[in-house]
Amino acid sequence: MIQIEPEAWQVMVSHAKSTYPNECCGAMIGTVDGDVKTVKIGLAIENAFTGVQHERYELRPEDLMKADKEARARGMDLIGIFHSHPDCDAYFSETDLKNSCPWYSFVVLSIYKGEFHHANSFLPNAEQTEAPKEELKY
Amino acid sequence: MAKILIPTPLRQYVDKKDSVDVTGATVGEALNALTTAHPDLKKNLYNDEGKLRSFVNIYLNDEDIRYMKKESTPLADSDTISIVPSIAGGL
Numbered sequence: 001m002i003q004i005e006p007e008a009w010q011v012m013v014s015h016a017k018s019t020y021p022n023e024c025c026g027a028m029i030g031t032v033d034g035d036v037k038t039v040k041i042g043l044a045i046e047n048a049f050t051g052v053q054h055e056r057y058e059l060r061p062e063d064l065m066k067a068d069k070e071a072r073a074r075g076m077d078l079i080g081i082f083h084s085h086p087d088c089d090a091y092f093s094e095t096d097l098k099n100s101c102p103w104y105s106f107v108v109l110s111i112y113k114g115e116f117h118h119a120n121s122f123l124p125n126a127e128q129t130e131a132p133k134e135e136l137k138y
Numbered sequence: 139m140a141k142i143l144i145p146t147p148l149r150q151y152v153d154k155k156d157s158v159d160v161t162g163a164t165v166g167e168a169l170n171a172l173t174t175a176h177p178d179l180k181k182n183l184y185n186d187e188g189k190l191r192s193f194v195n196i197y198l199n200d201e202d203i204r205y206m207k208k209e210s211t212p213l214a215d216s217d218t219i220s221i222v223p224s225i226a227g228g229l
Contacts, residue, residue: 023228032146049226056228061195061202064222068145072156077146081225088229096227101193103147103182103223126182126191 002080002105002121003137004028004039011042013116016084016109022053027067028080028107037079037105043067056095057083080105080121087112092122092131100124105134140168142219151179165198166209168219183221195222 004012008028015024029041045067049058059081071078081104085091090110092100100106102124110117119138124131139159144152152158158176162168173180185191196203197220203211213219 049228056226058226061197061222061224062200064225065197065200065220068143068220068222071146072143079146083227085229093227093229095229099193099224099226101223101225103145104225106227128193 001035001135001137002037002039002107004042004107005030008039008042009138011044012082012107012109015042015044016111017114017116019047019053019084020111020114021086023047023049023055023057023084023086024109025057025059025081025083027059027064027078028082028105029067029071029074029076030079031076032079039080040076041070041074042082043070054086058099078104080107082107082109084109084111090118090120092120092124096122097124097128097131100128100131102126106131107136139215140213140217140219142168142172143221145221145223148179148182148221151182152176162213164207164209165196165203165211165213165219168213169196169209193224195224196220197222 027043028039030039048060049056090108121134121136122131160168160171
């Protein structure tokens with residue numbers, strides 16, 4: 001289960017709304033206690049995809065390294081990635097799956113007409129063949 | 139000894155440590171030392187053909203080893219290796 005604290009959630013939703021109609025992306029930093037992940041910090045990261053960003057996002061590895069360093073400096077962990085689906089539901093698409101990594105929770109925010117609609121979290125496998133839903137609280 | 143930073147989800151395979159000190163003349167030797175000492179980590183980083191998984195990037199300090207000498211990149215004791223995933227997506 002992954003739960004997102006209000007301050008982090010606000011950063012994530014604000015980033016998704018401010019980048020609409022493009023996709024946004026970012027990192028989630030927090031703590032892990034057994035099966036419960038708690039997101040305490042949402043980090044907005046620039047979408048590095050060089051084409052049409054309405055339908056794609058890309059995280060620079062360098063930006064992920066920075067996020068990981070920030071997590072370590074705060075005594076926390078990098079536990080997830082988030083991105084938005086503008087005018088589309090929060091499902092884990094084939095493109096998401098083929099460009100995923102099994103180490104993190106992937107939270108997808110659905111944004112319709114510039115407003116937050118709903119969100120889901122997914123846990124992709126190492127073979128990039130499936131990504132079951134994970135319980136998400138926000 | 140060089141240091142390898144371990145991403146949070148992989149620490150379960152390295153006795154919950156956030157970094158592991160390794161010896162090796164190259165990045166490849168260091169990674170081999172890491173996965174030899176912690177065999178359960180290997181399948182997370184390498185596919186069945188023994189190649190780094192497509193989503194795994196290896197950085198030596200702040201440089202992607204793909205733009206250096208890949209796994210033959212020389213390693214110094216003061217170096218830090220990071221394991222960084224490639225992540226993208228879309229509709």
